[in-house]
Amino acid sequence: MKILIVGASGTVGAFVASALAERHQIVKAGSKSGDVRVDIKDSSSIRKMFESVGKLDAVVSAAGKVHFGEFAKMTEAEFAIGLKDKLMGQVNLVLVGRELIADGGSFTLTSGVLSHDPVRAGSSASLVNGAIDGFVRAAAIELPRGLRINAVSPGVLLESMPSYGPYFRGHQPVPGTRVALAYAKSVEGARTGQVFEVL
Amino acid sequence: MKILIVGASGTVGAFVASALAERHQIVKAGSKSGDVRVDIKDSSSIRKMFESVGKLDAVVSAAGKVHFGEFAKMTEAEFAIGLKDKLMGQVNLVLVGRELIADGGSFTLTSGVLSHDPVRAGSSASLVNGAIDGFVRAAAIELPRGLRINAVSPGVLLESMPSYGPYFRGHQPVPGTRVALAYAKSVEGARTGQVFEVL
Numbered sequence: 001m002k003i004l005i006v007g008a009s010g011t012v013g014a015f016v017a018s019a020l021a022e023r024h025q026i027v028k029a030g031s032k033s034g035d036v037r038v039d040i041k042d043s044s045s046i047r048k049m050f051e052s053v054g055k056l057d058a059v060v061s062a063a064g065k066v067h068f069g070e071f072a073k074m075t076e077a078e079f080a081i082g083l084k085d086k087l088m089g090q091v092n093l094v095l096v097g098r099e100l101i102a103d104g105g106s107f108t109l110t111s112g113v114l115s116h117d118p119v120r121a122g123s124s125a126s127l128v129n130g131a132i133d134g135f136v137r138a139a140a141i142e143l144p145r146g147l148r149i150n151a152v153s154p155g156v157l158l159e160s161m162p163s164y165g166p167y168f169r170g171h172q173p174v175p176g177t178r179v180a181l182a183y184a185k186s187v188e189g190a191r192t193g194q195v196f197e198v199l
Numbered sequence: 200m201k202i203l204i205v206g207a208s209g210t211v212g213a214f215v216a217s218a219l220a221e222r223h224q225i226v227k228a229g230s231k232s233g234d235v236r237v238d239i240k241d242s243s244s245i246r247k248m249f250e251s252v253g254k255l256d257a258v259v260s261a262a263g264k265v266h267f268g269e270f271a272k273m274t275e276a277e278f279a280i281g282l283k284d285k286l287m288g289q290v291n292l293v294l295v296g297r298e299l300i301a302d303g304g305s306f307t308l309t310s311g312v313l314s315h316d317p318v319r320a321g322s323s324a325s326l327v328n329g330a331i332d333g334f335v336r337a338a339a340i341e342l343p344r345g346l347r348i349n350a351v352s353p354g355v356l357l358e359s360m361p362s363y364g365p366y367f368r369g370h371q372p373v374p375g376t377r378v379a380l381a382y383a384k385s386v387e388g389a390r391t392g393q394v395f396e397v398l
Contacts, residue, residue: 011232016243031327043275054257065283069339070341071338071342072297072342072343075294076242076287076290076294078290079287079290080287083282083286087282087326087330088275088279091275091278091326092275095273095274095275095278097304098271114333115329115332115333116333116336117342118333118336118337118339118342118392119337119340120331120341121341122337123334123337123338123339123341125230126333126334126336127286127290127330127331127333127334127337128330128333129333130329130330130331130332130333130334130336131286131327131329131330131333132316132326132328132329133314133329133357134313134314134315134325134326134327134328134329135316135322135325135326135329137314137315137317137325137329138313138321138322138325138326139269139270139284139322140317141317141318141319142269142270142271142319142320142322143270143271144271148222159356191305193317195209
């Protein structure tokens with residue numbers, strides 16, 4: 001398969017790229033590095049990316065920012081960051097890619113544990129992750145041409161603990177290699193409309 | 200209690216207003232009718248509403264639009280309708296209201312069954328409902344002053360079947376009086392961070 005990984009240089013993306021590269025042709029996309037550059041906040045940038053890489057069998061997104069901050073002070077504009085980036089950035093990968101990806105192709109998006117197991121400062125992440133999970137469940141039942149879509153909802157990565165640790169005290173960190181398995185299950189398996197939790 | 204019901208003239212809102220009016224002082228808000236007018240898409244309109252109604256013990260939102268349409272043709276702009284209205288409209292009620300509501304007060308938002316049990320044409324609703332559920336779980340753990348927040352996630356209302364029926368074939372319609380009970384549980388009970396499903 002020819003697989004596009006958006007956010008391939010991120011912590012999750014690098015583990016996914018490494019795992020899938022054993023068996024597939026990988027095209028790495030990122031905002032600042034990769035085989036192709038993309039700003040997922042801009043659907044015309046997404047379209048350019050798809051046109052430049054040619055026919056794909058799978059699109060994996062491990063990209064998207066949200067604002068972390070104390071809820072008492074979180075503003076509408078700070079919520080908008082996550083809506084524009086991690087949420088609609090990933091949704092737009094599907095909206096643009098749905099016509100360009102090969103028959104039987106798949107989309108795999110990234111949500112996260114905070115939708116159900118919230119932490120302080122994570123209200124925007126919880127909102128966005130819940131939205132991604134709802135979206136893939138619904139989009140799956142309407143996709144044509146045998147296309148599939150799933151989300152991977154990982155706990156905090158072991159390898160991210162140096163930076164995210166203080167937010168996630170008491171959470172079980174998950175090794176990146178194990179998180180990558182869920183992406184392989186989505187891409188190489190046959191299920192659709194699923195949220196693969198890795199906890 | 201003095202309870203603001205946003206969307207009080209809608210199908211859900213009217214059942215909630217009727218149920219809570221037996222025991223409480225109700226202030227009805229709506230875009231086109233009610234004791235006070237509000238455009239939930241505009242946080243300055245929300246702020247004016249809160250300032251005009253005085254101190255509240257509870258805010259119930261049964262308001263918010265999303266676009267229903269075939270996923271294959273759904274555009275970024277059509278997804279934006281639900282993000283701006285049902286999602287951020289309700290979130291902004293909390294962002295503005297969190298400083299103005301009385302100590303120990305509560306917010307009750309409305310999501311819906313489509314987050315987990317999708318139907319054709321409902322991908323935007325599924326996204327938004329999942330976002331609302333994630334948001335209340337997270338906001339609850341950071342709210343100060345004993346404030347609480349929950350969501351009610353109803354199935355399709357029996358009374359909405361004339362218009363929504365074709366989208367919801369096979370779904371069990373839920374009587375509005377039973378949906379209203381979940382709002383009473385949220386407002387008059389003590390739980391927080393919950394998604395009360397009414398199926």
